[in-house]
Amino acid sequence: MERWKVSQLTKLSSTTDLDTAYRISLSFAKNIGFKFFGFSTSYTSNTERLSAIRLNNYPSDWNAGYEIRKLAGIDPVVAHCFQSTMPILWTEELFDNTRCLWNELEQQGLQHGWSQAIHDEESDLCSILSLARSHCPVSAWELYENLGFSVFIGHHLHKLVALTLPKRLATPPIPELTLREIDVLKLAADGKTAYESARILSLSPRTINFHVQETIRKFGVSNKISAVIAAAKAGYLDRDAHR
Structure with a gap:
């Protein structure tokens, strides 16, 4: 592994401040060829999948429209990540049923990307790490090559996010009736x-x-x-x- 990767990941692992950890992660993403980096965390019990935390450097127009129009509810990437921890490539075929979303991704220069989910049943949270760019598609080999880094970064950011959110209240036991x-x-x-x-x-x-x-x-x-x-x-x- 290149020395700079070791240095940045070591620095990240010792960081307990979420904003600092996000900036290190963004820098790492840019160094491996991705202009955009996003990380979001949602409660899995939230049927609208509204994010409790969202950190990214996506265009402001994209972020505003995504929130106002509640596009997480139709986003196939989000749907996949809520069901699986397998990484998923952003492809035109994936967005066949949501062409408007794909067109907007292209307009904003976000069409070439991939996402990786972290599931945490104990805290009822699902985090999604995403990397994106405009200049060329992401190959399966590139995804494979960077998967370990994304999992490491994702789990560290998830841990820091979980510490900032209120704990899920335990369900009280059902009393025994005679x-x-x-x-x-x-x-x-x-x-x-x-x-x-x-x-x-x-x-x-x-x-x-x-x-x-x-x-x-x-x-x-x-x-x-x-x-x-x-x-x-x-x-x-x-x-x-x-x-």
């Missing part, structure tokens, strides 16, 4: 009063209310209606009275 509590909530969901439920289950209204209060406590809600809704979302009301 068979009797499930029966009581099912009757409540059917609109039965405590008195009516007591007669159906051969219990006292006081016992019915006790079970209702227990489900309220377990779900961490404030009233019976909220407990019924929580039980329905947890699937208790759609199955037989056992778990």
